Amino acid sequence: MALASTADPRSVTILGSTGSVGTSTIDLIRRNPGAYVVEALTANSDWEQLARQAIELNARSVAIGDPHAYEPLKLALAGTNIGVAAGPESLIEAASHQSDWVMAAIVGAAGLAPTLAAIRRGAIVALANKEVLVCAGDLVMEEVARSGATLLPVDSEHNAIFQVFDFERMDTIEKIILTASGGPFRTLDRAAMALKTPAQAVAHPNWKMGAKISVDSATMMNKGLELIEAKHLFRMPQEKIDIVVHPQSVIHSLVAYIDGSVLAQLGSPDMRTPIAYTLAWPARMQSPSPRLDLAQIANLSFEAPDPVRFPALRLVREAVSAGGSAPTVLNAANEIAVHAFLNETIGFLDIAEIVEQTLAAIPVGPIDTLGDVHNFDKHARETAAKLAESYARSAA
Numbered sequence: 152m153a154l155a156s157t158a159d160p161r162s163v164t165i166l167g168s169t170g171s172v173g174t175s176t177i178d179l180i181r182r183n184p185g186a187y188v189v190e191a192l193t194a195n196s197d198w199e200q201l202a203r204q205a206i207e208l209n210a211r212s213v214a215i216g217d218p219h220a221y222e223p224l225k226l227a228l229a230g231t232n233i234g235v236a237a238g239p240e241s242l243i244e245a246a247s248h249q250s251d252w253v254m255a256a257i258v259g260a261a262g263l264a265p266t267l268a269a270i271r272r273g274a275i276v277a278l279a280n281k282e283v284l285v286c287a288g289d290l291v292m293e294e295v296a297r298s299g300a301t302l303l304p305v306d307s308e309h310n311a312i313f314q315v316f317d318f319e320r321m322d323t324i325e326k327i328i329l330t331a332s333g334g335p336f337r338t339l340d341r342a343a344m345a346l347k348t349p350a351q352a353v354a355h356p357n358w359k360m361g362a363k364i365s366v367d368s369a370t371m372m373n374k375g376l377e378l379i380e381a382k383h384l385f386r387m388p389q390e391k392i393d394i395v396v397h398p399q400s401v402i403h404s405l406v407a408y409i410d411g412s413v414l415a416q417l418g419s420p421d422m423r424t425p426i427a428y429t430l431a432w433p434a435r436m437q438s439p440s441p442r443l444d445l446a447q448i449a450n451l452s453f454e455a456p457d458p459v460r461f462p463a464l465r466l467v468r469e470a471v472s473a474g475g476s477a478p479t480v481l482n483a484a485n486e487i488a489v490h491a492f493l494n495e496t497i498g499f500l501d502i503a504e505i506v507e508q509t510l511a512a513i514p515v516g517p518i519d520t521l522g523d524v525h526n527f528d529k530h531a532r533e534t535a536a537k538l539a540e541s542y543a544r545s546a547a
């Protein structure tokens with residue numbers, strides 16, 4: 152069964168179609184023949200998978216960030232009518248083409264410009280790419296208000312909150328509570344964490360995700376980025392956003408109301424549930440996610456997060472309090488440090504240290520324009536890269 156009550160197929164664009172969220176989105180589209188037409192698909196360098204997806208889904212066009220991938224992609228699509236473009240501008244172009252619905256599933260601040268292009272034309276934007284709101288939240292939300300775009304959260308926590316959040320009576324909401332799995336190193340002390348490899352960090356106990364978000368989960372920076380994301384999506388001050396560790400990832404997040412009621416959304420840890428929610432919105436569609444068997448799960452547990460073992464949680468709250476450019480700097484430094492860790496040039500604990508030192512090195516300034524975002528992002532990347540080099544040298 153497809154969409155509950157839609158006559159015409161919904162036209163869709165998937166930014167980051169070759170990633171974890173992108174392929175889960177395609178899995179749902181594949182299971183609903185006739186319900187969707189694919190306008191554009193984008194990737195960064197994986198031209199082979201992009202070409203396969205485009206042919207299977209009969210996409211109108213594809214765009215790839217890496218210009219070197221243009222020739223092989225073009226060749227792989229020879230004999231089809233699928234339009235091919237390459238380079239960072241081509242991603243913005245792809246997002247600008249008319250389509251009803253856009254999945255924003257690029258990883259990192261690289262997704263900002265394409266996501267904004269989709270927002271500016273008033274599309275329904277399913278937002279997985281949380282870094283977009285972390286690095287430029289106020290500007291993005293202003294564009295959403297100006298264009299009339301619909302922003303639907305894909306992150307399972309924010310999708311959960313979206314489903315139980317009373318937007319009409321926000322004064323009745325006391326706080327929102329983000330649940331966190333605690334990641335693969337939840338119970339470890341810092342000495343044990345220091346020895347962990349990238350392969351161990353990306354082995355998340357509950358979720359199968361891309362490498363960057365998996366490392367963010369291990370440092371718990373992911374929950375910090377989600378706090379910033381929630382602040383923008385739900386217009387809540389950080390004092391009204393709590394984090395609780397819930398290792399089973401069954402309760403995806405909660406909203407507490409002034410009368411003492413707490414509403415939650417539950418489900419098995421499978422991204423196809425929140426993606427399906429956004430893909431069919433405002434209807435509902437079938438999803439193949441495993442169904443919850445509460446009797447079999449038997450126990451749900453909760454614990455307070457530990458900002459000493461996981462300093463990323465403290466850094467995020469400090470960056471939100473500092474305001475202005477601090478979240479942009481935090482995000483950029485984190486991207487560089489995670490990349491260095493994945494390349495095995497720095498250790499696991501160095502990630503948060505590099506973020507902290509980058510924040511300390513760059514005075515906070517205002518973010519009034521996208522140019523400001525770009526400048527602070529660039530400055531932070533350069534600063535963090537130098538720090539990462541010095542950590543790598545001292546480890547060698």
Ligand SMILES: NC(=O)c1ccc[n+]([C@@H]2O[C@H](COP(=O)([O-])OP(=O)(O)OC[C@H]3O[C@@H](n4cnc5c(N)ncnc54)[C@H](OP(=O)(O)O)[C@@H]3O)[C@@H](O)[C@H]2O)c1
Nearest residue numbers: 167169170171172194195196197257258261279280360361
């Ligand atoms: N995975 C999850 O379960 C999950 C859950 C909640 C939120 N999210 C968020 O969703 C976003 C995507 O996560 P993911 O796990 O799907 O990541 P992923 O598996 O690493 O996929 C990232 C996608 O973005 C593309 N990409 C990477 N760098 C790019 C660049 N510089 N320019 C343009 N495109 C680029 C990749 O293309 P190539 O394949 O060609 O490299 C790929 O299509 C992240 O912001 C993440 O935090 C993910």
